[in-house]
Amino acid sequence: MLEYHKGDFSDQDAMEQALAGVELCFHLISTTIPSTSNLNPSLDISSNLIGTLKLLEVAVRVGIRRIVFASSGGTVYGPPQQTPIPESHPTNPTCSYGIVKLAIEKYLAMYRFMYGLDSVALRFANPYGDRQRIKAAQGAAAVFLSKALRGELIEIWGDGSVVRDYLHVSDAVNSLLAAAMYVGNTSVFNIGSGQGLSLNELVSAISFELGRPIEVVYRPRRSFDVPCNILDIQMAASELSWRPLVAFSEGLARMRRTLTVL
């Protein structure tokens, strides 16, 4: 049975109605993205952190068994001291988005400790894939591919050397399901492709997929972009028996098929 409830995350009564009788909750809500979160950190905190606290209160009341939370492998670590980045790496976020994701992880751990509310946090790399929004301020793979398809100029912040870890949406979904079924004591997992791709390599891959050259313009780099982010996914492999299955070239081809019909 699928029920659809539309409501405000901060409306605790609506949340309680929606979650009555629910055993498992995937918490995927965020009102901000990394690049916007620093414009108003107070709003980021009140909507996402306090919003999640209200969810946790409801979860304890209605007897939810487990929360699977979408955290952020791209922002909680900050500038990496090593790559790939293990879960034990120091956490020094350079944007409010990452600080709030990290604080939510800590409250999840506190609720586990205090009230026995079980939870798993997945620190996602950069998800991309079929039917991704293309008019967005994030999601380089989808934005670049759609611009290339429309013959528009691609803008890159910086010199294109910034490396990201692109995770296909179907692999992300599989990790959420694995976290829901997980039996064990680990509560935080990196979820990524395990491989890095620079923005310039991303453009090359799109060019290869389309079979033609692509025009790029380089803009000044953004201060909150860490130079490189590749996640160590050994823990998810050993504990969740999860591995990414979709190679980037394959994921790109699949995304292209959904974009060309737009």
Place this chain on the structure above:
Amino acid sequence: MLEYHKGDFSDQDAMEQALAGVELCFHLISTTIPSTSNLNPSLDISSNLIGTLKLLEVAVRVGIRRIVFASSGGTVYGPPQQTPIPESHPTNPTCSYGIVKLAIEKYLAMYRFMYGLDSVALRFANPYGDRQRIKAAQGAAAVFLSKALRGELIEIWGDGSVVRDYLHVSDAVNSLLAAAMYVGNTSVFNIGSGQGLSLNELVSAISFELGRPIEVVYRPRRSFDVPCNILDIQMAASELSWRPLVAFSEGLARMRRTLTVL
């Protein structure tokens, strides 16, 4: 020149007037203590975390050079994997108070990175000393000593084996001054006595100071009390040239002199 401004921490205009022309700000405000913070984490977040964000916005606007922040060595680490606890120890707070202190440290780092606002966070152990409030829900040294002086029964949560690191207030003040003057790149320091004392040893020390036995009753332990907390203070010694100077027996004797005149 000393000016005294009384106002609400969440009143950004009042804060801006009070801080105009100020170069150095000691941020010692908290509306909660560890034991109360879990009763209403949302309030803890909105008053202390969002309050501090407002302070940081003002600090950037009025051109404050450095913020010295009173963080919490007793709560940011959670159950210790080793003692003494170095600053690099994992941070798994078991109370909202510790999560908020940690999140504030992360925002201080972000503001340093984004706006060049300098800051030092001092993770204090358990401060105690002259003129400490005795009618309070925290501060075992002062509460126990005053109860013993009045001949009242001392209540201990748990079996008295809980170990804490008691820091004399004059040593805490000296560390704040050292942090204000500090030239270097380290931004987070443990500040403690470097020594642990169990609650039972605390009672013995008070008994010795007063020269008579003390009556104690043991209550069930509290879930958010970590079993042991002793801070590694090597970093503060080498970077801030700071060391604790007041031995516990001496601090206790000094505190007794201020309490007996109450």
